[in-house]
Amino acid sequence: MAPDFNSGSVATAFGVLGAGFLIRFIVLLYIHRRRMRDLPKPPWNPIFGNLPTMGKASAAFPPRTHPHAFPHWIRQQHPELPPVFYVDIWPVADPMLIIADPAAAAQITIQNSLEKHSSTKEYVYPLLGEKNMVTLEGKEWKMWRGIFNPGFASGHLMSLVGGMVSDTVRFTGILSEYAAKEKVFELEEAVTRLTVDIIGNVVLDMSLEAQTSENELVKAFRDQLQWMPLPNDINLFRKYNPMKWFVYRANSRIMNRYLDKLLEQRFADRQQEEKVNSKRSKPIIDLALDTYLKETGQTGGSALPWQFKRSAIDHFKTFLFAGHDTTSSTACFVVHLLSKHPAALEKLCREHDEVYGSDTSKTAEAITDDPHSLNRLPYTLAVLKEVLRLFPPASTVRKGDPNTPILFNGKEHPTDGFMLWPVAYGMHRQPDLWPNAEEFIPERFLVKEGDPLFPPKGAWRPFEYGPRNCVGQELAYIELKIFMVLTLRNFDIRPAYAEQDKIDGKDRSTHTIKGDRAYQVLIATAKPILGYPSKVTKRRRQ
Secondary structure, eight states, rough: OOOOHHHHHHHHHHHHHHHHHHHHHHHHHHHHHHTTTOOOSSSSTTTTTTTHHHHHHHHOOOTTGGGGGGGHHHHHOTTSSEEEEEOOOTTTSSSEEEEEHHHHHHHHTTTTOOOOOOOHHHHHHHOOOOOOTTOHHHHHHHHHHHHHHHSHHHHHTTTTTHHHHHHHHOOOOOOOOHHHHOOOHHHHHHHHHHHHHHHHHHHHSSOOOOOOHHHHHHHHHHHHHSSOOTTOOOHHHHHHOOHHHHHHHHHHHHHHHHHHHHHHHHHHHHHHHHHTTSSOOOHHHHHHHHHHHHHHTOOSSSSSHHHHHHHHHHHHHHHHHHHIIHHHHHHHHOOOOOOOOOHHHHHHHHHHHHHHHHHHHHHHHHHHHHHHHHGHHHHHHHHHHHHHHHHHEEEEEEEEEEEOEEETTTTEEEOOOOOOOOOHHHTOOOTTSSSTTTTTTTTGSOOOOOOOOSTTTTTTOOTTTTSSOOOTTTHHEEEEEEEHHHTTTTTEEEOOHHHHHHHOOOOOOOOTTTTBBBOOESEEEEGGGGEEEEEEEEEEOO
């Protein structure tokens, strides 16, 4: 006999279930809020925590502003807050411990290198896969970091500069086309395609032709980025849209299949080169495979080890992500800040003239013939570091630990159950660490210790600081120096936000931070809003 479910009993069952969820939520709310009661934090409500404060922070900025600007704003509004303070945004996300002090940050990144927070893993897995170097931990991370270190060593990268120069010369040709057309274009998109070509060459010794054709790897990668919800997103449809999982799977298949084919092709080319005893500089993947075979006690066979290939696919996507992250966005902000500081631009160009001569048609050949000449550009490096100080691309987020409190001002700050966020953006703009912190002063990175401008230890961390720093930072420096040397003396690139507004039929003139249209938004990492719309003209120098 079938059970009799009438509408009353179903309603009662749902009512009991709902009451159970409500009671559980109230209990958890009480527990979360109680533990926050005596901790340093901005104005706090026992029911809503710091959600109203975060709402005010968000409202103080233009649409889509990167959230790493919010903690700094909160401290500016509440100067009584120490540089180590809590923000209670439960149940939207785990409560956070904001860290804007270098010594406090060192306790969780150097003295104790805590695990990455689960939100980082959840965020990047759809894009990079589970074996990516960003989220690997422990022995597995140490092994793969050691495997790729030789390829990313400065000395080896110098042997690959010729290919980077060729890709950048192609980029300057594209700029010339935009100059001839007097057309508004997204500089971030153009530089991203450049970095993809460079990464393909230095990692796999293959041209991906991303600058001159539609590349299915790049297309799938960037489509994946657009579907990724923002961390701590309160838009539930965007966060839990069931369609995104189908998109993730489809894009991941495209990227993995494409990279599988490239890795197999590179392995075949490598074997052929070994037969003829080729003296060419090895791409990064070859050095990684050499180290992998040595450490695992394997010998080079006729097939690429599947364990290596499985991880290498995710690592390549990580390198692509890093190029999309650091290099392309930093190039845009280099252009932007130098357009606002013409004296610094002229000083930079004089340095390039001194090293390479004033005939810019010979510069590419000069760099290729003497890659180490890039190390004789101290002001260029100082400009890069100052741009990265004002516009850091990312920060680390670590998981709290019951046995690792942070000691600050003689007090222990618990970390267990908290998302630990050493916010590079806030630390880089802190007046007690950086005199005239909001100003563009490249000379900070040229003065000697003892000078008031000299950067405090651990306060500059665009590539993070400690054992988990970015493995590709040397590559980023080399790429960006080549970009600067080959473009800034030949082209005037200026922001074209007003023109883009007209094209789109939108008035965004009030979308500024301190009067600046070029602010950072979160698209996986910190990117210039609207891709930094630009116009370019050929430069005429006296």
